[in-house]
Every structure is written in C-alpha cells, then in structure tokens.
Amino acid sequence: MSKSDVNAPAALERVLSAYGFKQQKELAERLGIHANNVSSWLARNVIPSNVFVECALDTGADLRWLINGELANARFEVVKAKLKGKQLYDEIMANGGRAVLRRILDAYGFTLQKELGDLLGISSGTISTWVRRDFFPGDVVVTCALDTGVSLEWLSTGKGQMRNSNDGEPANALTIRKCRLEAGELKDIGRWTPDISMAPSNTDDLVFIDGVSTSWLVDSSNSKIGNGRWLIGIDGALDVFDVIRLPGGKVRLSNKSAEFECNLSDITPSGAVIFTLEKHV
Numbered sequence: 589m590s591k592s593d594v595n596a597p598a599a600l601e602r603v604l605s606a607y608g609f610k611q612q613k614e615l616a617e618r619l620g621i622h623a624n625n626v627s628s629w630l631a632r633n634v635i636p637s638n639v640f641v642e643c644a645l646d647t648g649a650d651l652r653w654l655i656n657g658e659l660a661n662a663r664f665e666v667v668k669a670k671l672k673g674k675q676l677y678d679e680i681m682a683n684g685g686r687a688v689l690r691r692i693l694d695a696y697g698f699t700l701q702k703e704l705g706d707l708l709g710i711s712s713g714t715i716s717t718w719v720r721r722d723f724f725p726g727d728v729v730v731t732c733a734l735d736t737g738v739s740l741e742w743l744s745t746g747k748g749q750m751r752n753s754n755d756g757e758p759a760n761a762l763t764i765r766k767c768r769l770e771a772g773e774l775k776d777i778g779r780w781t782p783d784i785s786m787a788p789s790n791t792d793d794l795v796f797i798d799g800v801s802t803s804w805l806v807d808s809s810n811s812k813i814g815n816g817r818w819l820i821g822i823d824g825a826l827d828v829f830d831v832i833r834l835p836g837g838k839v840r841l842s843n844k845s846a847e848f849e850c851n852l853s854d855i856t857p858s859g860a861v862i863f864t865l866e867k868h869v
Contacts (some may be wrong), residue, residue, distance in 0.1 A: 594633075598657060602694070603643050606643050606654060608687075610722070618742055621832075680724060683724065683745050683746060684722045684723050684725075686722075703722070736849045763780065764791060767797050769828075772825025772826050782805070793808045802865065802866050803867075804828055811859075816830070817830050819859040820858065826858060837853070838857065
C-alpha cells in the first residue's frame, strides 16, 4: 500500500527527522531496504504507507504529522528522562540543518523555504547554508516558537509535543452550545469558544447557530419579542428574521428569503440575536 497524495520529499524529511537521521542511507539500513529504494520514492513522489506506520511505532511521532505535516501533536506522550546541560546542548546541535528547517516550515505551515525567507527577511542562500552545514539557527527557532506557539522543545529536538493538548483553550475559556440550522431545525454540532468580551455576563442560555452563509449568537432565554433580529418558529420551523412590531398585534418579518406580515400569535420567538457573523468567501 502506498501513500500517493503526499509531498514525498517533505514527508521523507519528516521521517528522517523523527528517527534523528541525516542521510537516506541510515533510513534504508533501519528499514532493511536498499538505498536506491528510498531514492525511487522521491522520483515517483510516493512513499509506502508502511514506512509511516513503522516510523510512528518506532519513534512515537504522530502519523498525521509524518504524512502531511499537519499541526497536531508531533509525538505521542512518551515518558523519558529529560536531558540537561551538555547532553541537551549536544542533542539540540545534532538536530540542525534540514531536520530543524523541516520543523520550522511545518510550524508556520509553509511548503517552500522562500516563504520562510520572505517572512523573516532571510535570504535563500542563508537558509541553504543551514542545510549544507547542518547549522542550528537558534534565533530563528526562538522566533518561530514565539510566533506560532509550538513547543520550543519540539522545534529544537523533534521530541515532545508540537503543541500542548490544552494550547489555545485556557482553563477559564468560555464555551457555548453550537448548532447548525438545517431545514428549520437546530442540530447540535459541538461547542463554540468565543472571545469572552463578545458574550453577555449570563451565558447559560446562549447558543451559536451556524447557517449556510451567516451565523448568529442567540440568547434563547429571551422570549418577549420586540423590534430587532430574532430566532422565530413558524409552524414548527425555525429561521432568523428581522422583526418590526405593528399595531393590532401584528409583526412584519423579513430576511434574505422573504418578507411578510402576520399575527403575533402566529409565531413563536425562540431567542434574540445578539450578533450576526456573515461569511463572504
């Protein structure tokens, strides 16, 4: 079985980095294959899937990262003694060149060295020198860690996790019920984490509704309808309307699909819209 939809050169660099190898010959010896086989992978842009699986099992590297550089945990949590002092220094310096460059590119989500050079104002020649001399660009590694939030340990040595499992979700993060509006019904699809400044103080009855091109944050506790934007039930089907109250117990409802007047008793308010998000792409 082969993995034909990957960038073979980049994926091979990640495999080498996971093993701590610098040469294709070392990988070939580890896998018990001829070195020419590795070269043929690059020529055909195909790496056998079993190579990724074996590497993941051998090193603890995350399979998704090995295959496509996806920003997930770069390694499973493996308990090992932490290096210190000169041992740590030697480990870092041994991970320079192509290996550290590969991790920097993956952290930024880049595929080309030129993208990194353009971002940091570094010439392509300088970056090529890192690879040629197995150089460890400490200043760039620190910049990348601060810029992207990835683990400094992982950037420096390829060990540990690319990101901590709780990165991006502080312990006091606010989460709100998230639903999709489909055919007049709300279907739960998980939780939504807003900027806490966007939500009112009472969040127990908030729901984030994801539509096709528009999303809404709705306070479902508010049922006393007034002028504004509301989640409305009509004959059991939900939709979002702009509401104007009229004399005689009537209301005018409008959205992108319809505009009409009806009796207040014909509708069921299911929540007031706090804000609207529109998608333009």
